[in-house]
Amino acid sequence: MHHGRPPGDPLVLPGPWDAVSARVFADAGFPALSTPSAGIAASLGYADGETPVDEMFAAVARIVRAVDVPVSADLENGYGLAPRELVERLLETGAVGCNLEDSHGGVIEEPRRHANRIAEVRAAAGDRLFVNARVDTFVYGDGDPERAIERAASYAAAGADCVYPIGAPADVLPVLRAGIQGPLNALARLDGESPSPGELGALGATRVTFGPWLQRRAAAHLGELAARLRQG
Incomplete structure (x- = not known):
């Protein structure tokens, strides 16, 4: 799905936060989905980054x-699990992919350490x-595109199938x-x-995800409906 895509036609992966939203996206015809950890956290009543690991895997x-389409899961920084346990627990959910971020608690990690984790x-x-x-790099680092490229190269060399410089300004994407x-x-x-x-x-993007934006838009719309109900 990710390879051989023409410019302007990226793989668009909505981010479901529960079973209902997943069915909506699948019924709309999207070929795959990618869960947002922040969206799932909100649906379970937690702040971003505070979802207990067992609840995250259960939600995924x-x-x-x-749904009957492939699902990738945002696993944040890996929850402190050993790589083999992380992989086996994710496979038990039926997911076919994962996001792994190179920061923890707002602190960006040394790239070699994260590359080693990816390799494992x-x-x-x-x-x-x-x-x-x-x-x-663009969220917790210095925002230098060259540093982002260096990190991306080391993660790809370690075995990553895709890299995700989250928060990169649109004019930096080329x-x-x-x-x-x-x-x-x-x-x-x-x-x-x-940008759309x-x-x-x-x-230059070949894959587009939305983080928690879809869940937040849905919650805002629900808030508008609730306000109308209160008004009678």
Whole structure:
């Protein structure tokens, strides 16, 4: 799904936060889905980054059971699990891929350490999982595109199938695309001002995800409906 895509036609992966939203996206015709950890956290009543690991895997399993399309899961920084345990627990949910980010608690990790973790995950998973390596340079680092490219290269060399420089400005995407081999994930923000998925594709993205934006838009709409009900 990720390879051989023409410019402007990225793989668009909505982010379900529960079984109902997963079915909505699958029924709309999307070929695959990618869960957002922040969206699932909100649906379970937790702040982003505070979902207990057992509840996260259980939520992912419910989403996978609800649809007939492939599901990738955002596993944050891996929850402190050993790579083999992380892989086996994810495979038990039925998911086919994962996001792994190179920061923890707002602190970006040393790239070699994260590359080693990715290599261990790849060794444990073989070809059973699609590994998307999140690069947090633009979120918690100095925002230098060259540093992001260096990190991306080391993660790809370690076995990542895709890299995800989350928060990269749109005008930097062509620079990243020129320096990064293989699939490139970009974040689409549904704020009415940021580029659309197609525009992100034209700038170099081959995969587009939404983080918690879809869940937050749905919650905002529900809030509007609740206000109307209160007004009678």
